Amino acid sequence: MILRNVTVDCADPYELATFWSTVTGWPVSEVDKPGDDEVLVEAPAPVPGLLFIRVPEGKAVKNRIHFDWMPTDRTRDNEVHRVINMGATLFEDHRTADGLGWVTLLDPEGNEFCVERSESERGAH
Template sequence: MSSDIRHVTVDCTEPYELATFWSAVIGHPVDPEDQPGDDEVGLTVPAGAGPELLFVRVPDGKPGKNRVHLDLQPHVARDQEVQRLRKLGATLVDDRRRPDGTGWVVLADPEGNEFCVERSAAERHKKVDHRSTP
């Protein structure tokens, strides 16, 4: 037998506020039963769409670099999504984009949890003629 991943849990100091940020990032609503001030707040995920993100209040701040992080593949161009996420409150941690268009961008959510933004599926499948690029 095996197990399914039910939640990806994020320790944080303000669960509702962080859930609201991530709701805007991935487009899944905050569970309607969860309220500001709750110690646990989840995002509602459609059946079969993967594990839920669950935000749990802890008394201490983030101690260092994440050992596990999310990699996002946007539905729009990577650079466009990075701009949108920064407007939502994400901060730039590291820019790993390469001149040939590959690579990713490391951002942090409002509580400092790192995540990566990769290229969109369209960007990954786009044929690039490097001979015409200086």
């Protein structure tokens, strides 16, 4: 079995897909456009795509599943700053004085996601 997509229910699929496309650097599918009920962010193989689907109800409780991101060419703190500048919101800060920990953010529709330390930062501790 292959994990093809991770699907996120949302109010505005194109807007949320565009946010995640900017965050990840992965493109929105060429066939998708504003107003579509389903919009795909195409990840590089073998990573599953991010599929955003319009639903009528809004987010009401904490997500049961969320993304944990590890930056590849930035530090955790630089990545947190970059993503907040793109429209994410700080939710919970789990960084510790010794440099360990992670940051939980919210995307523009309130879905939680975490940013962990980069591989180079992990080697430093």
